[in-house]
Amino acid sequence: MLLPLFFLSGAGKPPVSPSPILLQQEELPFTAQQFHIADVVDERANKKGVAFLLPLPSAAGTAPQPVDLQNGSVTAIKSYIKQSFKQNQHLRPVVMRLKEFNLTETAAEKGRVMGKAKITVAFAVRREGKLLHLFDYSSGASYNRAAAGPAPTVEPLLRRLLASSLKYVTTWVEQEAPHNEKLAHTIKVYYEDYRRHQDDDTLFYDPARPLNWNDFQGGARVSGGFAASVFPGLSNDIESTVQDGVIHVRVSTKPYILRNLSKVLPSAKTEYTLNHEQRHFDILKLVSEHYKQRIRPEKLTLEDYESIIKYQYLEALWEMDRLQKQYDSETGHGTNHSAQERWNRKIDDELRALNVKS
16 A cells, blocks of 8 residues: 555656746836826736746646736736836826736647747826727747756746837837827817908908998898898817827807898898897807807817817807897897897997907
8 A cells, every 4th residue: 555655646746836926127228208107907818827837847738837927917017117117107197908918838849848928008098087098019029948948037028028018108109299189188279260251252250340231232032021131150160280298279260141141121221220230240259259168178178179169069059049039039120129229238248348349
């Protein structure tokens, strides 16, 4: 009975589990000038370890054994970055989403072992409480060793892959920061009141150029039994650029009337009637000023500024329709002189408050 026991104790020794890998600190020869690594998120499919190594000596059919970084992968990587990578914590927060980071050994021909290492990282910037994907980075390395040993130098290989990802993101962000919208940190809005008259039909609002009867070129057939009518509208052009991390948004507002749709009865060409129609134009200008106030930088977000501006433009069109109808309803299309006078004062007061009219 002793012989079998002695035989089993000598031949059946389990392989010794490899020790955790200590990721060495170093001083990387580059510095992050535009960002800092705010977090490392482990999104690997297999989190059992960073290396899967064949034991020494490697017998045929032996499965590789998992080995992790000392203190765990994420903790070790965060510590390495903190100690090795020069960065300013007040700059843009970038998150490393670790998709792959491993080294796997497999048996090869002629008593050799092939080792393959790979890193894949999705880099994202954290802005306004959300993660914006920047790019994916992948790199790899390999070696070939004898099955009998010596043991592979795993740690320098993994460290080199990690350092290469940090170098790449540093270079990428420095190149992209001035003009990449995802890396922008501020938004500025500039307003232009469009007053250029490029055709004979469209008249854009200009406080120095009020309506006159020559602008009513649509004939004398006024619908609804009214003395005169104008056709007001509001359009705008939006252009955005990124410079030095700032999104510059230029908004050109275009309150206008169309001359060929503006009509007046020959007998109605009085100063009073012209004033009533001018107030339709003034109301349109007020709506465009309200629109500008609703798209000030503090009301926009870096992520959704375009959709916010587009929505507020729709709001302006709804406000235009509502105020024009309210004005005509309360003044009886100009027939209620006292109501007309109230609207005259109300419009003038707001135009002066908005510095449209002196």
